[in-house]
Amino acid sequence: MSDTAPLAPRASTAETPEADAAVLVRGVTKRFGDTEVLAGIDLKVPTGATTCLIGPSGSGKSTLLRCIAFLEEATTGTIEIHGDPLGFAEAPDGGRTRLSPQSIRAVRSRIGMVFQQFNLWPHMTALGNVCEALVTVRRMRRSEAEEHGMAQLSRVGLANRAKHYPSELSGGQQQRVAIARALALDPEVMLFDEPTASLDPELTGEVLNVMRDLAGSGMTLLVVTHEIGFAATVGQRIAFLDHGRLLLDGTPREVFGEPRHPRLAQFLETYLDRGAAALV
Ligand SMILES: Nc1ncnc2c1ncn2[C@@H]1O[C@H](COP(=O)(O)OP(=O)(O)OP(=O)(O)O)[C@@H](O)[C@H]1O
Numbered sequence: 001m002s003d004t005a006p007l008a009p010r011a012s013t014a015e016t017p018e019a020d021a022a023v024l025v026r027g028v029t030k031r032f033g034d035t036e037v038l039a040g041i042d043l044k045v046p047t048g049a050t051t052c053l054i055g056p057s058g059s060g061k062s063t064l065l066r067c068i069a070f071l072e073e074a075t076t077g078t079i080e081i082h083g084d085p086l087g088f089a090e091a092p093d094g095g096r097t098r099l100s101p102q103s104i105r106a107v108r109s110r111i112g113m114v115f116q117q118f119n120l121w122p123h124m125t126a127l128g129n130v131c132e133a134l135v136t137v138r139r140m141r142r143s144e145a146e147e148h149g150m151a152q153l154s155r156v157g158l159a160n161r162a163k164h165y166p167s168e169l170s171g172g173q174q175q176r177v178a179i180a181r182a183l184a185l186d187p188e189v190m191l192f193d194e195p196t197a198s199l200d201p202e203l204t205g206e207v208l209n210v211m212r213d214l215a216g217s218g219m220t221l222l223v224v225t226h227e228i229g230f231a232a233t234v235g236q237r238i239a240f241l242d243h244g245r246l247l248l249d250g251t252p253r254e255v256f257g258e259p260r261h262p263r264l265a266q267f268l269e270t271y272l273d274r275g276a277a278a279l280v
Contacts, residue, residue: 021080022047022189022220023068026090028077030063030244037063039244041077045189045222045237050215052235053224056267060244061224065193068222069113070104081107082188109137112187116197118174120166126153126177127162130184138185152180156210172203176210183214190214192223208234228271232256240264 023045030038037060045051053061066072068079070087078096079086086107088096120129127149134145153159156176166174175195182190192211196204208230215221215234225231231238231252238255240248242263248255255264 020047021045022082023222024080024083025064025068026078026080028064028067028074028079030060030067030072031075037244038067038074041241041244041246043239043246043249045220047082047220048218049236050221050223050234051237051239052231053222053239053241054226054228054231054267055241056270059241061241062193064241065113065191065222065224069111069191070108071113081110109185110188111191112182112185112189113191114175114178114182114193114195116194118166118171118178120174120177120181122166125163125165126158126169126173126180129166129177130181133181134184149180149184152184153177155183155213156180157206170203171199172206175199175207179207179210179214189220189222192221192225194224194226196225196227226271228268240267242267 021044023043025041025043025045028038028041029036041064043064053064055061063072067074068086070079073087076096078088078090084107085099085103087104088098091097120126121132124132127146130149130152131142131145134140134148135142138145140148150159150162153162156179158173158176158180161169161173161177164173166177169177179195195211196207199207204227208227211221211223211230212234223231223235233252235252238248238250238252239246240255240261240263247263248261256268260268
């Protein structure tokens with residue numbers, strides 16, 4: 001593996017079968033020390049659709065999402081965002097080549113991510129949180145950033161909370177600000193890592209509704225979630241991860257329909273109280 005300048009952009013992928021892949025994961029493994037957490041993942045996340053990544057605790061869902069966001073480096077394998085390699089590109093000898101930091105930054109900036117924890121700046125208002133990266137990273141004028149930021153807060157139903165500080169907002173509202181903050185950077189793909197996991201049950205609905213709206217607007221979403229009801233009703237693709245392997249990848253009907261894969265059936269039984277009943 002060697003550090004090189006960015007590879008020349010690939011020939012247009014428009015004619016290839018992968019043309020509609022917003023994210024293409026090929027042969028990704030991830031090891032932490034001696035422990036293999038991802039054991040060779042191939043996944044295509046289609047453009048303009050919602051893909052839900054489900055699976056038991058510890059199966060590697062967050063790790064896969066973090067590899068896609070390049071917050072973790074896959075041990076082997078490659079990831080492309082709309083045909084552009086992120087971090088590593090396939091080398092002619094079948095290995096991979098590390099790309100330049102500039103290339104990594106450029107491709108990463110096309111991905112938005114929402115975490116379980118909201119990670120808002122406590123000393124900034126909701127609008128300040130949404131605008132910060134627009135001003136400091138995208139070099140937008142403050143007034144322009146605020147106009148764009150207000151539009152994003154409206155999108156998540158929080159225009160009337162723009163001047164509130166995080167401590168004055170509920171957990172659900174804070175997470176919606178975090179979503180607006182990610183949307184403000186106009187990402188091509190939005191990654192969600194269990195966005196409702198730290199919320200009280202009565203607050204999860206408002207966040208899931210915002211995500212449902214985004215899905216309905218044709219945005220590309222990849223969502224790690226234990227909300228099986230959401231996955232079954234909003235997800236157009238379901239990927240089921242188990243012990244670091246992608247056991248199932250298909251439409252909700254293909255994945256949840258009978259006969260069910262025994263590991264999925266076992267997993268769903270565990271989560272039946274979390275909305276899986278809505279599946280059948
Ligand atoms: N930085 C790390 N160092 C060592 N091990 C890690 C690290 N991050 C994750 N792991 C391990 O990798 C495995 C998969 O973790 P991961 O968080 O990806 O699973 P998950 O499916 O998202 O689980 P959950 O649903 O509980 O969030 C776990 O055994 C975890 O302990």
